[in-house]
Amino acid sequence: MGEFVVRGGRRIDGRITVHGAKNAALPILAASLLASSPVTLYDIPRLRDVDVMIEVLLALGARVERSGTTVWIDPRDIHTYAVPAELMQKMRASIFVLGPLLARLGRASAIQPGGCAIGDRPIDLHLYALTQLGAQLTEEAGSTELVAERLRGAQVHLTYPSVGATENLMMAAALAEGETRIRNAAMEPEIVDLAQFLERMGAVVRGAGTSDIRIVGQPTLTGTDYQIIPDRIEAATYALAVAATGGRLVLENCIADHLPGLWGRLREVGVDVRDGEGDVVEIVAPDRYPVRPISVHTGPYPGFATDMQAQFMAFLLKVPGVHLISERVFENRLGHARELRRLGAQIIADQRVALIYGGKPLRGAAVTAGDLRAGAALVIAGLMAEGETVISGREVIERGYEQLDQNLSQLGADVVAR
Ligand SMILES: CC(=O)N[C@H]1[C@@H](OP(=O)(O)OP(=O)(O)OC[C@H]2O[C@@H](n3ccc(=O)[nH]c3=O)[C@H](O)[C@@H]2O)O[C@H](CO)[C@@H](O)[C@@H]1O
Numbered sequence: 001m002g003e004f005v006v007r008g009g010r011r012i013d014g015r016i017t018v019h020g021a022k023n024a025a026l027p028i029l030a031a032s033l034l035a036s037s038p039v040t041l042y043d044i045p046r047l048r049d050v051d052v053m054i055e056v057l058l059a060l061g062a063r064v065e066r067s068g069t070t071v072w073i074d075p076r077d078i079h080t081y082a083v084p085a086e087l088m089q090k091m092r093a094s095i096f097v098l099g100p101l102l103a104r105l106g107r108a109s110a111i112q113p114g115g116c117a118i119g120d121r122p123i124d125l126h127l128y129a130l131t132q133l134g135a136q137l138t139e140e141a142g143s144t145e146l147v148a149e150r151l152r153g154a155q156v157h158l159t160y161p162s163v164g165a166t167e168n169l170m171m172a173a174a175l176a177e178g179e180t181r182i183r184n185a186a187m188e189p190e191i192v193d194l195a196q197f198l199e200r201m202g203a204v205v206r207g208a209g210t211s212d213i214r215i216v217g218q219p220t221l222t223g224t225d226y227q228i229i230p231d232r233i234e235a236a237t238y239a240l241a242v243a244a245t246g247g248r249l250v251l252e253n254c255i256a257d258h259l260p261g262l263w264g265r266l267r268e269v270g271v272d273v274r275d276g277e278g279d280v281v282e283i284v285a286p287d288r289y290p291v292r293p294i295s296v297h298t299g300p301y302p303g304f305a306t307d308m309q310a311q312f313m314a315f316l317l318k319v320p321g322v323h324l325i326s327e328r329v330f331e332n333r334l335g336h337a338r339e340l341r342r343l344g345a346q347i348i349a350d351q352r353v354a355l356i357y358g359g360k361p362l363r364g365a366a367v368t369a370g371d372l373r374a375g376a377a378l379v380i381a382g383l384m385a386e387g388e389t390v391i392s393g394r395e396v397i398e399r400g401y402e403q404l405d406q407n408l409s410q411l412g413a414d415v416v417a418r
């Protein structure tokens with residue numbers, strides 16, 4: 001297992017360009033399987049999860065070429081409907097290929113992904129949604145198989161606005177006969193990005209970004225080229241790193257509107273956030289914060305994103321006052337509280353709610369990244385702490401952050417990967 005070694009106490013100053021969004025790239029790579037001719041995707045981040053998704057596409061019979069952040073996919077000859085078990089185990093987002101495989105080959109199978117460090121993460125809503133389009137479902141001995149001669153559009157009400165289930169359904173519906181209407185659909189920017197990609201391939205998608213999405217399926221979809229949106233969670237992570245350490249940061253390729261809840265809370269405690277023209281956001285953080293209790297509840301978009309909750313908790317350690325975080329999306333996503341306590345943080349937490357006593361000094365220690373965003377939170381806390389913080393589980397963090405150590409070092413921080 002690799003580590004990040006962070007020596008705290010340095011100010012951040014500089015500018016960085018936000019990479020393409022992991023959580024948009026993964027479903028869009030899967031959606032490329034729907035096309036009857038090659039697809040070219042731009043701004044695909046160089047991340048471990050993307051490597052695994054490309055392995056999945058190759059295993060299914062697609063041709064894939066990659067040069068920097070450009071990925072070319074020829075899905076014409078896909079022949080395998082079963083997602084290899086070892087790839088499902090490596091990354092639960094492999095589940096995104098179920099909808100496209102079912103639509104292209106009439107059959108799709110995979111092992112059931114297990115839970116992970118942040119919760120059980122069942123796929124019942126994905127499967128329910130696909131059966132509503134006419135697929136027959138067989139579940140046995142930990143594996144799932146879906147079969148459909150022909151998918152037919154339907155009205156599908158999701159009992160929870162699951163991002164992944166909405167995406168799987170949109171992809172299958174794009175090649176189904178007739179119209180599909182998704183009620184209580186997820187509204188995240190990554191849903192809108194997938195919708196735009198499907199439209200570029202010839203599907204008709206209306207209402208993406210609202211809770212009511214309509215998709216008119218087409219007999220075939222054609223390959224296209226498409227540029228992925230910037231990673232709002234990567235942007236939030238760097239913004240919170242500067243807010244936690246003091247200094248100035250210019251984020252290029254950052255769509256400020258994709259982060260509701262973040263900028264307002266930063267401004268509330270005195271961070272100067274300038275949302276300029278051309279997707280540039282400038283953040284100037286004070287050295288000290290006033291006593292200001294903050295409370296945050298995560299929720300589906302446009303609620304406060306669960307994927308920035310851990311990093312926000314690390315930032316709150318800097319702000320004097322007693323703060324409250326409640327995690328409402330995943331049932332077990334506060335594991336970082338225990339690791340932050342190793343740095344001297346005063347946090348009381350159960351599985352869903354944490355009280356954070358901010359404004360107290362932190363000191364470096366050895367900690368472990370239990371999940372991707374928990375790891376990012378520990379890096380932020382390490383930047384604030386006196387002395388050296390060694391974060392093990394570097395590979396977990398690199399699932400979602402490209403060149404984290406180089407980026408932070410370039411901004412003046414002392415972060416080494418080893
Ligand atoms: C690759 C990707 O884009 N991942 C994101 C996606 O994950 P993901 O798509 O897995 O998240 P969902 O929105 O589906 O999950 C939200 C909640 O719904 C539950 N649920 C989900 C599906 C299902 O079939 N049954 C069920 O009960 C989950 O356990 C969780 O409690 O959205 C999450 C919520 O914004 C983000 O944290 C993840 O980073």
Ligand SMILES: C=C(OP(=O)(O)O)C(=O)O
Nearest residue numbers: 023092093307372373400
């Ligand atoms: C939880 C995340 O991703 P995934 O759904 O791929 O585990 C994340 O991006 O924070």
